[in-house]
Amino acid sequence: MSLIDARHIEFSHGGQKVLQGVSLALEPGEIVTIVGPNGSGKSTLLRVLIGALNPQKGSVKRQEGLRIGYVPQKLHIDPTLPITVNRFLNLPHPVDPDDAKEALRTAGVAGLGTRQMSQLSGGQFQRVMLARAILGKPDILMLDEATQGLDQPGSAAFYRQIEAVRRDIGCAVLMVSHELHVVMSASDRVICLNGHICCEGTPEVVSAAPAYRELFGTGTGGALALYRHDHDHGHDHDHHHHHEAAE
């Protein structure tokens, strides 16, 4: 059974249709990436899936007792609220101190436990949120543009961490991003969203799809080339003509 099964989701905000006829099912252990331009409803879709928003039409079925590890786009903590990293990791449920240490190490921020959340850099903050998300032993990890505000090496490192986490705990991963090349290389399935689902499939299928090319234009040519280069070695060679075409 799917972890989450969303069918024919329609969501309007202020009279404007943000999502229309979106259906999406997530299977255990897969990495799915949602790409799409700004305002295409990516974050809205994620918030519908976690239950923060109720769609006007359609249904969202979550597996009984599904544990979601959610890493939001950004989190603003009011400066009047003092909170250490360790305390943050213990929300909403207390965790074993050794587990907390281990999660921080897995997320690449070992030893930051006693720091105030307000003293962390952007990258550290995102990694601490990742640590908190994996501490709940999630069936699915959801990341909403989790690398916003990180530089390119930083976000590449962050996504490598995600892959490592997936390997370690075997959870499914659903991420939203606009950084196509980095994200796509790690995905089992890519969903191209622009209010509705334009196209979906393996990264190869999507990046070759006309709807995708139309959305992202020629500006991403370099990025796509980079992606294919990354994966040259891992795939059947009948993709080579794409490769050459992109270069």
Add this chain to the structure above:
Amino acid sequence: MLDDFLVRAALAGVGTAIAAGVLGCFVVWRRMAYFGDATAHAAVLGVALALLFGTSITLGVGVVALAMAVLIHGLSSQGAAVDTMLGVLAHAALAIGLVAVTLIPGQRVDLDAYLFGDVLSVTRGDLAVIWGGGALVVAALWWHWSAMLTATLSPDLAYAAGINPRREQLVLTLLLAAVVAVAIKVVGALLITALLIIPAAAARNYASTPERMAFLSMGIGVLSAVAGLRLAVIFDTSVGPMIICVAATIFAISAISFQLRRVGT
């Protein structure tokens, strides 16, 4: 011991300060100060209604504060301009309450007692209400602590963890109404918000976790209540405002010493 009106006053102040100290942290973290004002100002209307219908003041204040809190909770979920709306509601409730009190036939009402508190006239019955209500507030916060804290950090994180942040907010709203009902006798409708936010704000600089801030805030509230009462007796001033003066002084010392320490390092 309870025969001494000063002992009763001290106990009333301490009980109120404990409940307001913890709840005040959430008021500060969630920026609900104006929300607190609106709820507290509605209490004056509650006094008027209680006198009109001959019921107990606590009941009248509690019911009207609750109604106001639920009204604001409902309106805020519809995405209205919350700040302006709270301003309108807060001052409209206060004005209507002030007018209504003076219109009640056959009574000369001592308004000052409700606006600024009258802790020296606290009865054993009042004490029972204050400590009962205070205990209820602290117990509810204890019970909901993790969920409320998560919802305060981020509603989406709460949803993802299976917590309904709207429900937590509603609980906070109800607790705020309870504190208003409890505190009106001690500091009065106009200064309840001060008792909520000043101790919490003073505690902020010296706390590293939310829990430490809550305990520190309680401690500062209790200290303000006891010292304020003592000073009011010595200088023969009204007690409620003196309690807030002490709290404000502690806040100033906290803020200044924190700045000095930061500059020093």
